[in-house]
Amino acid sequence: MNNHKVRKYTIRAVEYLIAAIFAVINLIPVFWGVITSLKNPREISRIPPQIFGFEPTLMHYQTVLSGQFFRSIMNSVLFSLFAIMLGLILGYLAGYGFARRKFRFKSLLFFLVVVGIPLSGGSSVLLIPNYLYMLKLHMTNQFYTLPLIYAAYNLPMAIWIFIAGIKAVPFELEEAARIDGVSQHYIVTRLVPPLVKPSIASAALFIFIGSWNDYITASVMVSGNLKVIQQSIYDFMGFFGLEWGPLTASTTIAVIPILIVFTIAGRQLVSGLTAGAVKG
């Protein structure tokens, strides 16, 4: 009996130890980045480095935010918002069509969505093709370039999430509304959206993460005043010559919104991620 208890507590202890190691490995770069960003240059180059017990300073944040960086943050915010709006509207409509209707070419169009999920996940496959093509159309370096591309790249995943969400809404509800004389327009724009709020949240989250975190597409598509945040961080690597104070300050700024959104809506992210994968 006693032996059993000892065994149980040992397993518990080992589990917490593994959890702690896992947490440290996952979080240490971000944690160390935040600590570094708060140190003055002398503290940064001090050996051994101090984790606590140094005078924190915001000087690197001032350096970073006084330049073009603030503008690129605003660009990223705007581009992400536009991409989210476009992606949600198009994704919801397509999701509704796929989940509720029968039409010609349905499986062909659905195939496009399915192929798009892994394809756009690693958008660097499309990097050079899209660059050459956009250049031909004179659509590079415009205010609408990135929102359109971000919406397109994240659309397959958004449609996928909406299909799963809308299918979970009982069809009888729509039929009942139709018998009551409600128009199709009302059903699509008023009745269904409130019922798929979790899908809206998780699709929005996916589009936001995809847009906010993109570097490589932005790096070939836009420059100058249209630069986005990740691009500015990358450019800092050359500009500050790997000066780690400003660099870690900029990465910290880039991570904060992601972590806030993720903390609030992490559940939605997981449910969106596994929307189609649950059926073993």
Next chain:
Amino acid sequence: MGKKKINLSILYTVPASLLLIMFLIIPLIFALYCSFYQYKYMMQGSFVGLANYIECFVTPRISQSFLITFIVTFASTAISIFLGLVLALWIDRRSGLFAYFIEMIGLIPWVISMVVAGLLWRWMFNAELGLFNVIIRAMGFAGVDVIQNKTAAQVALIFVLSWRTIGYAMVMILAGLKGIDDTLIEASHIDGANSLQTLFLIKLPMIKSSVLLSTIVLTVSNFTNNTVPKVLTGGGPVNATNVVTLEQYNLSFVYYEFGKSSALSVLIMICTVIIIACYIKVAKYKI
């Protein structure tokens, strides 16, 4: 009577499909077209047939970069899936806040941007001041200049790619585990199966497709990832981490050889399509 009702349901999907066709399909066709032409900077030259492709195959740097990419992709995906599977099997036994906490912590490397992750790990691996070397030295070993050492840089790249995606693999596989009918597990216990037998005869076969699906997604993601190597090692030292997507990027924006880089894009595309074909076969998507 007589008036035929036209089915307009396709209209729901038209705007989304147009956007996808415009940014996913047409560019690929256009790149295929470009790959048959010579390019001098941005000027399209004469039709050269398969010359760009042949050049891709005979340039040692490019074939070398394919080899590096295959190794890096295989190693990082294998590590992610294996550790993701182990972690998923572990937290599947637990529930509530603890499991939630592990899931969320696991996904953080995946939600932060690759530029940030690459840069922060580069800082961790810094020769003098990086936390990694500080700890290594405190343990009595000689420090390693990770980014300047060929093998170390390759290992670091594999490490960071796995680090990013272990949580993703865990969450996907966990979803598969949660989908297993509990009565099946109970029945196996009643029949006298021990936990190892339950694992190998019930759980693993039941989650086969979610393991396969996440393997495929991560293979594509690691194969086509060029942000992490670009930021972490920049392809160096001496091309040791020059993965194929980085080579493609440099061909375009450093050497301005757009014909050749289109050909290389098409080759990368073919590899990706093969992997995606497996994905569709495994997923058995139906609408």
